[in-house]
Amino acid sequence: MTDFRAYRSVLYLPAANARAVEKARTLAADAVILDLEDAVAADAKAGARAAAAEAVTAGGWGSRTLAIRVNGIGTQWCEADFQAVAAARPDAVVVPKVNSAAEAAEAVRLAGGVPVWAMIETPRGVQAVDAIADTPGVAALVVGAADLEKDLGCRVGPARGEIQYTLQRVVIAARAAGIRAFDAMYPDIKDMEGLETVTLQGRALGFDGKTLIHPAQIETANRVFSPSAAEVEQARRIVAAFEAAKAEGKGVATLDGKLVEVLHAAQARDLIAFAESIAAQ
Structure with missing residues (x-):
């Protein structure tokens, strides 16, 4: 969706x-x-x-x-x-x-x-x-x-x-x-x-x-059912880490010792978009 x-x-x-x-x-x-x-x-x-x-x-x-x-x-x-x-x-x-x-x-x-x-x-x-x-x-x-x-x-x-x-x-x-x-x-x-x-x-x-x-x-x-401020901030960090790795030609990133793959970045983007839609109401 x-x-x-x-x-x-x-x-x-x-x-x-x-x-x-x-x-x-x-x-x-x-x-x-x-x-x-x-x-x-x-x-x-x-x-x-x-x-x-x-x-x-x-x-x-x-x-x-x-x-x-x-x-x-x-x-x-x-x-x-x-x-x-x-x-x-x-x-x-x-x-x-x-x-x-x-x-x-x-x-x-x-x-x-x-x-x-x-x-x-x-x-x-x-x-x-x-x-x-x-x-x-x-x-x-x-x-x-x-x-x-x-x-x-x-x-x-x-x-x-x-x-x-x-x-x-x-x-x-x-x-x-x-x-x-x-x-x-x-x-x-x-x-x-x-x-x-x-x-x-x-x-x-x-x-x-x-x-x-x-x-x-x-x-x-x-x-x-709203993302917390901490969840939104973490999502932004996940996206930033993944984009940085992608710019270096890597398919995955590491953040806080955890692997960040494309699905994690997609989930993070969805969470950010949802939070923004709530803020815009």
């Missing part, structure tokens, strides 16, 4: 909550998902759909990525939700409980050219994650841990060992397909220590960012 746009913090908001939607335009979240699914009661779906479309067309989101989460394929609200998405043209459409490549392809068709973020939150979805990621038009995978935990009948602890297989499968599938991967939300909005733990874990696993359910969680996600 050569797109260095930041997706460190991906905030879910109920589309029917006008006050929350307006406030989101001022928050430091990299991306906002206007939710028509879990956060909206059945009798409020139509109003939320209209509000989400209006929020997209009204603009004012700056550099933030703006997405709409529709109700799932096969639900009674699905068709109208996708029609609203295709007309409003948000940056992405988030599709819950994608279970197969066929469902992913149907979502892409219904989205009418809007990039699809497929949620992996069922056992079937985990089994089919490679094919889902490879579906043309799917631009990201999103882990939905709550529904997966329910379907598996497991109890996820602080270390998330019970769903490590899923987390790693999602990252591997996304990287193989050259698309984004977003970690699951953390449900306890008061437990900042727990949030820190799972966010650090998500970055270590290779996710691009974390889905969130409360503005108070944004700072943690942005900080953890």
